[in-house]
Amino acid sequence: MNKENVGLSAGSGGKEMSELISSFGFTNRGNWENCDNDSATLNMEDEKKLVFTSDSFVVDPLFFPGGNIGHLAFCGTVNDLSVMGATPLGLSLSLVIEEGFPREDLEKIISSIKKLSEEYGIPIVTGDTKVMPKGKIDKIIINVSGVGVVNDKDVLTKEINVGDKLIISGGIGEHAVSLLSKRFDYTTDVVTDSKPLIRELEAVRDLVKVAKDPTRGGIAAILNELCEKCNMGMLLDEDLIPAKQEVVKVTEMLGINLYELACEGRFVCISSVKNAQNVVDKLKKFNSDAAIIGEITSGNQVIVKTILGKRILPVPTGRLVPRIC
Amino acid sequence: MNKENVGLSAGSGGKEMSELISSFGFTNRGNWENCDNDSATLNMEDEKKLVFTSDSFVVDPLFFPGGNIGHLAFCGTVNDLSVMGATPLGLSLSLVIEEGFPREDLEKIISSIKKLSEEYGIPIVTGDTKVMPKGKIDKIIINVSGVGVVNDKDVLTKEINVGDKLIISGGIGEHAVSLLSKRFDYTTDVVTDSKPLIRELEAVRDLVKVAKDPTRGGIAAILNELCEKCNMGMLLDEDLIPAKQEVVKVTEMLGINLYELACEGRFVCISSVKNAQNVVDKLKKFNSDAAIIGEITSGNQVIVKTILGKRILPVPTGRLVPRIC
Numbered sequence: 001m002n003k004e005n006v007g008l009s010a011g012s013g014g015k016e017m018s019e020l021i022s023s024f025g026f027t028n029r030g031n032w033e034n035c036d037n038d039s040a041t042l043n044m045e046d047e048k049k050l051v052f053t054s055d056s057f058v059v060d061p062l063f064f065p066g067g068n069i070g071h072l073a074f075c076g077t078v079n080d081l082s083v084m085g086a087t088p089l090g091l092s093l094s095l096v097i098e099e100g101f102p103r104e105d106l107e108k109i110i111s112s113i114k115k116l117s118e119e120y121g122i123p124i125v126t127g128d129t130k131v132m133p134k135g136k137i138d139k140i141i142i143n144v145s146g147v148g149v150v151n152d153k154d155v156l157t158k159e160i161n162v163g164d165k166l167i168i169s170g171g172i173g174e175h176a177v178s179l180l181s182k183r184f185d186y187t188t189d190v191v192t193d194s195k196p197l198i199r200e201l202e203a204v205r206d207l208v209k210v211a212k213d214p215t216r217g218g219i220a221a222i223l224n225e226l227c228e229k230c231n232m233g234m235l236l237d238e239d240l241i242p243a244k245q246e247v248v249k250v251t252e253m254l255g256i257n258l259y260e261l262a263c264e265g266r267f268v269c270i271s272s273v274k275n276a277q278n279v280v281d282k283l284k285k286f287n288s289d290a291a292i293i294g295e296i297t298s299g300n301q302v303i304v305k306t307i308l309g310k311r312i313l314p315v316p317t318g319r320l321v322p323r324i325c
Numbered sequence: 326m327n328k329e330n331v332g333l334s335a336g337s338g339g340k341e342m343s344e345l346i347s348s349f350g351f352t353n354r355g356n357w358e359n360c361d362n363d364s365a366t367l368n369m370e371d372e373k374k375l376v377f378t379s380d381s382f383v384v385d386p387l388f389f390p391g392g393n394i395g396h397l398a399f400c401g402t403v404n405d406l407s408v409m410g411a412t413p414l415g416l417s418l419s420l421v422i423e424e425g426f427p428r429e430d431l432e433k434i435i436s437s438i439k440k441l442s443e444e445y446g447i448p449i450v451t452g453d454t455k456v457m458p459k460g461k462i463d464k465i466i467i468n469v470s471g472v473g474v475v476n477d478k479d480v481l482t483k484e485i486n487v488g489d490k491l492i493i494s495g496g497i498g499e500h501a502v503s504l505l506s507k508r509f510d511y512t513t514d515v516v517t518d519s520k521p522l523i524r525e526l527e528a529v530r531d532l533v534k535v536a537k538d539p540t541r542g543g544i545a546a547i548l549n550e551l552c553e554k555c556n557m558g559m560l561l562d563e564d565l566i567p568a569k570q571e572v573v574k575v576t577e578m579l580g581i582n583l584y585e586l587a588c589e590g591r592f593v594c595i596s597s598v599k600n601a602q603n604v605v606d607k608l609k610k611f612n613s614d615a616a617i618i619g620e621i622t623s624g625n626q627v628i629v630k631t632i633l634g635k636r637i638l639p640v641p642t643g644r645l646v647p648r649i650c
Binding site: 004005006007008009010011012017020021024025026028029030032035039040042044045046050052053054055056057058060089090092093094095096097098099100101102103104106110114117118121122123124125126127128129130131132133136137138141143145147322323 | 329330331332333334335336337342345346349350351353354355357360364365367369370371375377378379380381382383385414415417418419420421422423424425426427428429431435439442443446447448449450451452453454455456457458461462463466468470472647648
């Protein structure tokens, strides 16, 4: 990457992105907390916190097996609120559309958002619409920002301890593979995992300490981020990490790291040893692949135990899969 | 405009944009109010309201006399909160950047945002960064969403009456003209009016009933919007509407309607006859061009009194000035 310019890798959810964002130097956060988390929080009265997040979606292609950019945008922002333990209150929807964009496609996208909004009872309450001349933007990009509320005691940023269990709510990499299949025009049965995680998180909120959704950069990115924040390590067992056979095959075919593949409807959470099986049992009602995949260690790295021995799972770098969300 | 496709005019703040947004049919707003206003509001405890808004900025060029896209994005969103009577609490910043975008330009943009954030004490608390491949987006677009809070009694959506005065906080059209000068490469002393309106609005909040900032579509768009909402009319006096001579000359040269030109640091407000002069006096401390420009009538149109007689000021239609904000 040319040091003077912004490279594609700066948008991939890995090391280069962290560096770019750090370079902005937004350090004065007023009374807000969790500004480097999925959503920022602000103390209100009555032991409640306001929760606020924002995401822009630039996914390519716009329509892919099991979803589209609208569905993804709704889920992505709702999940950023939910993994904090929050109840979403309302969303904004800002569209930037290319001149000449087919009205029919726009209707499909809006219709996906409306359907989710009604099903989950989270209204779209404000927004903005811009149109750019033909050729100045690739079709459409969507920003969804969201506000929510959480009781102080429910915020999922609790202290974790050595021995705590690492749990995942379902198989990894399905969103990335569904997109890649469309992009490279191969046939697969894999559809995106994109979905709101509200119900799953409500079911286990009292039992887990921390939750994170592995989007750009996959579990490789978020587990390393967690380790760095908590100053702890993790030991994962490769055999326990759920992934569909087709997903694994695509990663082998394309030579990409399974653990760096984006999910859009999965979360990793950490619970005490005592609660772990209960968490998995509750999550299995939503997805039978939910599983304990490892535990917290006293190290400072993410280590994966494989049949060939242990290896470090590093922070992702490079371009990964561009425009995944 | 081809009925099947989204036209440029759908992003210009006029009639076509309203039609497009209505067609989305987001009618289920939960407990939120003011969803078709500058910011949506939600009742909280203690007679307070949460205020929420979002704007995406696609301005072209990125740098223009007196400002840049970052400055504009901060001000635009803060003003959407302020005109509701709210105190901004925090903002999100979501960037979508073209691969290869000069790091130096990005630093200038971020630096403008940081400067305003510090000066006005409104922190950037969350956000997102995406990068699109070269050619897939024109340089950079920025979404800034914002949350604020307002006491019930301060919400600027109060009932207006026939005879109430219409006041503007300064000269119109300077933002549009500064952009057009850069775009068409002519020389002018006019710089953008882009600025946060918090202080002005705080100064007059107790004296006014309604406030609106005339961005895309200018005062022509927002005055018509207000008339439609309140089921009332307005009578403006052309001679009283402040505009720099250079601004007027540019509109004559380019054959565009002065009243449709975007401002990014002005607001129109409505007060009782009794308070009107007090409002103007307070606003003049910030901008000596603040003035009473007309009054509320029992009609249902915006009428402008000119030396040639009265004429209707219609809702803007067509492309107006694209990518103005």
